[in-house]
Every structure is written in structure tokens, then in C-alpha cells.
Amino acid sequence: MGLSFGKEGILAFRNSLALNGKAFIDGKSVDALSGETFGCISPRDGLEIARVASCNAADVDLAVAAARRAFEAGVWSARPPKERKKVMQRFADLFEQHLDELAVLESLDMGKPISESRNIDVALVLDTLRWYAECPDKLYDEIAPTGPDQLATVTREPVGVVAAVVPWNFPMLMAMWKIAPALASGNSIIVKPAEQSPLTAIRMAEIAHEAGIPAGVFNVVPGFGPTAGKALGLHMDVDCLVFTGSGEVGKLFLMYSGQSNMKRVYLECGGKSANIILDDVPDLRVAAERAATAICFNQGEVCVAPSRLVLSERIQDEFLEIVVETARAIRPGDPLDPETRIGALVDDTHRARVEHYIARGHEDGARLVLGGDRPDTNLGGYYVNPTIFTGVRNDMTIAREEIFGPVLSVITVRDDEEAVRVANDTPYGLAAAVWTRDLSRAHRISRRLRAGSVWVNCYDHGDATVPFGGYKQSGNGRDKSLHALDKYTELKTTWIEL
Incomplete structure (x- = not known):
């Protein structure tokens, strides 16, 4: 650094x-x-x-x-x-x-x-x-x-x-x-x-x-x-x-x-961005590791956080295994420690808000496969472990509302049509991503996504030369x-x- x-x-x-x-x-x-x-x-x-x-x-x-x-x-x-x-x-x-x-x-x-x-x-x-x-x-x-x-x-x-x-x-x-x-x-x-x-x-x-x-x-x-x-x-x-x-x-x-x-x-x-992983994802491990690190980046307090993982059911088991494995290794720690990869939520009020959404995920029937609790940091402060829910439906609260924390909702889909429908079924339209090795498929889906930024085979890339903003209530x-x-x-x- x-x-x-x-x-x-x-x-x-x-x-x-x-x-x-x-x-x-x-x-x-x-x-x-x-x-x-x-x-x-x-x-x-x-x-x-x-x-x-x-x-x-x-x-x-x-x-x-x-x-x-x-x-x-x-x-x-x-x-x-x-x-x-x-x-x-x-x-x-x-x-x-x-x-x-x-x-x-x-x-x-x-x-x-x-x-x-x-x-x-x-x-x-x-x-x-x-x-x-x-x-x-x-x-x-x-x-x-x-x-x-x-x-x-x-x-x-x-x-x-x-x-x-x-x-x-x-x-x-x-x-x-x-x-x-x-x-x-x-x-x-x-x-x-x-x-x-x-x-x-x-x-x-x-x-x-x-x-x-x-x-x-x-x-x-x-x-x-x-x-x-x-x-x-x-x-x-x-x-x-x-x-x-x-x-x-x-x-x-x-x-x-x-x-x-x-x-x-x-x-x-803000947004509720969909990270669409198709069955022909170019490198499954790279995409899975990125899905995990991107939701943990800046403690998930990111307007374009890929909080909805829209995943092809054909590859869900292998993909989720890597996502969970990667996120489990990202432990909250002292923000002033150069080795820390995820720090503290901004204040106690916001941590309570994130924990409310985690509880709501349980209530709505999603399956918690990682996290959902606080780490033992011995620092005080406002920390939450990376959290992953599977079995999420797009009408659940955790899939509809912006949580602004390291909470990932996994929604499985059968095909491209369902992936696009789920991605667009949100009041937000800030960002989205699609992972596929088929360039024509990537173009077709990107054009149909109602979002201000669409990344293909990457996430949250850009610089000062490109505009940033959203559709709809983003x-x-x-x-x-x-x-x-x-x-x-x-x-x-x-x-x-x-």
C-alpha cells in the first residue's frame, strides 16, 4: 500500500x-x-x-x-x-x-x-x-x-x-x-x-x-x-x-x-444491482470470487454492490461453493490494519439496519449459508460478518430493498429470459453485470437491462471518462x-x- x-x-x-x-x-x-x-x-x-x-x-x-x-x-x-x-x-x-x-x-x-x-x-x-x-x-x-x-x-x-x-x-x-x-x-x-x-x-x-x-x-x-x-x-x-x-x-x-x-x-x-452469472461463464472461479469480494468491498456500503446474485441453476452448486469459501475467508478487522479486507459499518444505527434485514431474510424463508452475526474483533465498533442467503425469491424484502451491507441474496434462474426479467424487476436501475463467453449473448442481454452501467465479465470497472448514474428510482x-x-x-x- x-x-x-x-x-x-x-x-x-x-x-x-x-x-x-x-x-x-x-x-x-x-x-x-x-x-x-x-x-x-x-x-x-x-x-x-x-x-x-x-x-x-x-x-x-x-x-x-x-x-x-x-x-x-x-x-x-x-x-x-x-x-x-x-x-x-x-x-x-x-x-x-x-x-x-x-x-x-x-x-x-x-x-x-x-x-x-x-x-x-x-x-x-x-x-x-x-x-x-x-x-x-x-x-x-x-x-x-x-x-x-x-x-x-x-x-x-x-x-x-x-x-x-x-x-x-x-x-x-x-x-x-x-x-x-x-x-x-x-x-x-x-x-x-x-x-x-x-x-x-x-x-x-x-x-x-x-x-x-x-x-x-x-x-x-x-x-x-x-x-x-x-x-x-x-x-x-x-x-x-x-x-x-x-x-x-x-x-x-x-x-x-x-x-x-x-x-x-x-x-x-442507490440500487439493487443484479450480477448475472450465465451457464457459459468464461471462468467460473474468477466470477465466483468476484461475486464474493464485490459484495464485501467497502463493507457492502456501495450503491452498485452486486447484492442480487442471479445465478444459472445449471452451475449453482459449484459456483456457490466457491462464493461461500471466498467470503468465509474475508473477516472484519481493524480499518487501520493494512491486512484488513473488510472494516466496520459506518455507525451503530446502520449496523442495526443491516441486522434487521438479515432477520427479515430468515423470516421470509431464505436459507442462511454464511454469516448473519457479529465478529469478535475486540475493538468495539460496528462490525458484521459477510452474509449469504440462498433460496431467495425476487419478491423477498432482502431482494427488493437496498441493504447497504455485506449481504448477498442468491436467486437462481433457468434461462436468459428469466435472468433479464429478475434483473429488471426492481424499482432501481443503477448497475448490472452479465458473465458469459458468448459476445452476442452479452450484447443482447446488456441492451435489455434497464441500468445506467452494465459490466460484462467484470464488476464495477470504469474511470473518469465514462458517465455514471441510473435509470428509474436510481x-x-x-x-x-x-x-x-x-x-x-x-x-x-x-x-x-x-
Whole structure:
């Protein structure tokens, strides 16, 4: 891994970090106006690691006013694209100097293994930032095909003040998917991190300011959804709100938009992804091991987690034997131990939610073949063992609702038609996968799957060049790629009679 020391060295490094829980508004670290704070609890051991500013509507007003002032003054929105690019590149360079610090903060804050924080999360965040840093001076406007007596131009302009409400499962990455294209387009942004994981968003704002992002352009207001989040949703001077999280909260933001200024709202609201394993799977062991490791990745707290294993009944016995064998070897452990492969769930409330779904699987008649209990970690914290149910029907609760934990539901099917029907029989449409050695079969099934991302003979692959988002109740709009810029820009037509 990137950190050049073992567990004891990581613990010593963690103890050397100063954890800042203040809001970041108008280029300064500030307390909430009320003076109120809340405890940032590490899921690693259940202990408080910092006090965090508990922002409310008054703080949101300050942040929005700062963002609007910066936008109208043109300190960022009117800066030449080449200059915005240079500042964003400095932001990326400075971010890279703090990778170890940010990785440790991420593991402390939400419980993921340090090996994943360091080798996956911060690397992807940096890649996203560098990719969008190259965009500002490479985006061209259009000239419409008019007659010789007219000139019509179509230009992109920044939308204005953007609010980004981001989740706790990938705090930095989900934030950067929104921050980077919003900044590249010339907007001012206000980030409301999840109350469970606010520390890295605050630190990123400090780094951005040090790199030269002007005051008011990048603000962070930590706090709770019903206070800070709702205030952003209802604010009359927020032009666009982007959100990743639950469908329940996503629907609230749509309501807030209608109750206020009809601000643009773009949502990514999770999934119940089908991982379809056909009888001609190219390498049965590879696919089975991936099915097990993917549901355990990030403790199963992944919006595209392959939580429904849609498996051909012709190969079910051999396939499931490998899945169970692989998952059994993945034991929860200390997130700050480089050897740990699955860490802690984000908090006690969420662990109780996951355990509720496990109990519901029993009640509905599914067969528990692995896990379903808590490990003995001697750490405290919020851990659950990888859990596998077989004999699952697609109408069972564990197959319908997003559990957001390391819980796999195995649904066997007879043929391709049933596999597609089961995969699409969900209110979600974020992602899916199909494993087959027949390329034509893969194309036919992929086209019929109602999902924003479909992987063939792999799972959860991609980079900044491709869009990410979902169909149906998984949301609207897209993160990543040039398509993400559509959320943060307005198209202006200028028609000139010559």
C-alpha cells in the first residue's frame, strides 16, 4: 500500500493528525453561528475523534451569500479557462501531497480498510480532479447552421451557486465527482458532507483554498440533513443541487425544489444491482470470487454492490461453493490494519439496519449459508460478518430493498429470459453485470437491462471518462465524464441579424 509503514506506524501517524471539524465558509475555518457541535464517532471503535460544527440555516445563508458574491464578482466564474485550469492543477498537486493524511481520515471517519482508502479512494479522487482540471480550456461552444444573414451561437455558462449533498460511504470520491466538474465550469459550490463522515470534505476545502481557489468558491457546511441539508434544498439563491444518497431523501430534495425556486436537482439514489452469472461463464472461479469480494468491498456500503446474485441453476452448486469459501475467508478487522479486507459499518444505527434485514431474510424463508452475526474483533465498533442467503425469491424484502451491507441474496434462474426479467424487476436501475463467453449473448442481454452501467465479465470497472448514474428510482443526471458538465452549465442561444 502507499503508506510506507505497518499498523503501528499508521496508528502513530493517525495520532499526529490534527482533526479539524469547523465549517469552511468564504475562505475561512469557522464555528457554527450557534456554537453547537456534534461528535464525530469513528466506527472503528465507537469513540469520538472530533467535535464538528453543527451548521443550520443561518450558516447555510452565510455560505450561499459567500458563494453568490464570489460568483457575481467573477473571481472564478469569469476567470479565463486557462487560469482556472492552472489553479485546479495546483489543487490536484497539493491534494497529492496529502494522500496519506486523507486516506487515514477516510478510514477513521467511515470505517473502510486503510488499504482501500489509500490504494483506491484517494487515487480515484486524484484521478477525477486531474481529469476535470484539464477541461476548462478544452470545451468549445457552437455556431448554429444559419443562413448568411444571421449568426447564432450556443454558449455554455456556469449555472451559478451549486449545493452538493454527499454520502458517507465514499465521502471524498462522491464529493469530488461533483466538486471538480462544478469548479471546471466556473461555479461556486457548497458541500454538505454526511454527518457521519465530514472530516475529509473540510480538509479538501482547506487544500483547495491553499491552492488558489478564491474565497467563497468552495465552502463546506457540516451538519445534519433536517437542518443544513434541508436549508440548502429550500434556499432561494441555490441554483442547482446535486445529491447522492437514499431515495427517501432524494424525493425530499425534489419537494424542496418545488417549494422554493425550482432549482435544478440531480439525484443518484442507490440500487439493487443484479450480477448475472450465465451457464457459459468464461471462468467460473474468477466470477465466483468476484461475486464474493464485490459484495464485501467497502463493507457492502456501495450503491452498485452486486447484492442480487442471479445465478444459472445449471452451475449453482459449484459456483456457490466457491462464493461461500471466498467470503468465509474475508473477516472484519481493524480499518487501520493494512491486512484488513473488510472494516466496520459506518455507525451503530446502520449496523442495526443491516441486522434487521438479515432477520427479515430468515423470516421470509431464505436459507442462511454464511454469516448473519457479529465478529469478535475486540475493538468495539460496528462490525458484521459477510452474509449469504440462498433460496431467495425476487419478491423477498432482502431482494427488493437496498441493504447497504455485506449481504448477498442468491436467486437462481433457468434461462436468459428469466435472468433479464429478475434483473429488471426492481424499482432501481443503477448497475448490472452479465458473465458469459458468448459476445452476442452479452450484447443482447446488456441492451435489455434497464441500468445506467452494465459490466460484462467484470464488476464495477470504469474511470473518469465514462458517465455514471441510473435509470428509474436510481436517479437522474450523470456524474463523471464530460456529460457531468451538463448539470453545472446553462446553454445560451444568441441570435444575431447581420
